[in-house]
Amino acid sequence: MLVFSVxxxxxxxxxxxxxxxxxxxxxxxxxxxxxxxxxxxxVILNAPFLAAIQVIVYAGAIMVLFLFVIMLxxxxxxxxxxxxxxxxxxxxxxxxxxxxxVAVTLTQNPGPALDAAxxxxxxxxxxxxxxxxxxxxxFLLSFHLVGVLLLTGxxxxxxxxxxxxxxxxxxxxxxxxxxRTQPEPPPMPNLTEEAS
Amino acid sequence: MNAPVxxxxxxxxxxxxxxxxxxxxxxxxxxIMVFLSVELMLNAANLALVAFAQQWATAGVAVAMSxxxxxxxxxxxxxxxxxxxxxxxxxxxxxxxxxxxxxLSEVRL
Numbered sequence: 001m002l003v004f005s006v007x008x009x010x011x012x013x014x015x016x017x018x019x020x021x022x023x024x025x026x027x028x029x030x031x032x033x034x035x036x037x038x039x040x041x042x043v044i045l046n047a048p049f050l051a052a053i054q055v056i057v058y059a060g061a062i063m064v065l066f067l068f069v070i071m072l073x074x075x076x077x078x079x080x081x082x083x084x085x086x087x088x089x090x091x092x093x094x095x096x097x098x099x100x101x102v103a104v105t106l107t108q109n110p111g112p113a114l115d116a117a118x119x120x121x122x123x124x125x126x127x128x129x130x131x132x133x134x135x136x137x138x139f140l141l142s143f144h145l146v147g148v149l150l151l152t153g154x155x156x157x158x159x160x161x162x163x164x165x166x167x168x169x170x171x172x173x174x175x176x177x178x179x180r181t182q183p184e185p186p187p188m189p190n191l192t193e194e195a196s
Numbered sequence: 197m198n199a200p201v202x203x204x205x206x207x208x209x210x211x212x213x214x215x216x217x218x219x220x221x222x223x224x225x226x227x228i229m230v231f232l233s234v235e236l237m238l239n240a241a242n243l244a245l246v247a248f249a250q251q252w253a254t255a256g257v258a259v260a261m262s263x264x265x266x267x268x269x270x271x272x273x274x275x276x277x278x279x280x281x282x283x284x285x286x287x288x289x290x291x292x293x294x295x296x297x298x299x300l301s302e303v304r305l
Binding site: 065 | 218243
């Protein structure tokens with residue numbers, strides 16, 4: 001229970017960082033911390049295979065993609081929304097109420113106690129084999145649909161990039177003829193000048 | 197071996213993560229921060245699934261492992277969503293030089 005308390009504390013601090021830190025890079029790194037503690041939680045919950053996948057796919061691939069885009073777009077800090085000032089306190093109040101409701105409900109009506117012997121009997125080894133049995137058995141339709149979804153994602157990403165390339169060429173041609181019509185992104189630091 | 201942490205504690209933690217993610221979606225102005233908060237909510241759901249998988253260990257290997265397999269599917273969907281979402285975000289940024297969701301209201305009816 002001590003391990004759980006420390007883990008929950010770190011996880012919630014990371015989650016608060018995602019919501020509160022103004023700098024996107026700091027928020028993304030804070031989410032990495034939360035994802036890594038989630039991997040530890042999966043190990044405690046007898047899912048070591050998922051813990052490995054969590055570190056490799058989530059904390060590795062997905063978060064690198066996020067940080068890459070944040071740095072590519074050179075996003076700065078954000079200011080609180082001036083148009084809807086009531087959203088912030090309302091969102092926090094609703095979130096607090098939700099957490100309190102779940103906590104009260106679960107502590108008032110606890111489920112059946114965990115059977116340590118059954119857990120030890122079911123979760124043996126890394127769990128890869130058992131997950132694969134499920135994935136290619138009852139989850140076969142989901143597996144195929146996820147495959148279709150990933151293919152669609154790839155095609156959509158390529159389509160977006162291609163469209164952007166042709167339209168950027170058009171914008172560049174127009175800018176060359178009639179001056180700058182399009183607002184330019186923030187200027188990139190000139191690497192060659194800095195080097196010299 | 198220590199007694200396992202009760203499932204209720206994991207579910208409360210998962211609910212807290214989900215609520216914080218929802219607050220992020222509602223209060224953040226940059227679209228990329230909204231995406232980060234959505235990731236937080238997905239992970240909260242994953243944590244609940246894994247905790248329930250452990251709770252259902254008495255029902256046998258098949259039922260217990262189906263919870264973990266569902267997490268696997270959610271992970272793949274999250275990866276696809278991030279790839280397409282960030283692609284759209286970069287495309288929007290090329291035109292608007294901003295990812296502020298308060299400014300992006302072209303598709304509003």
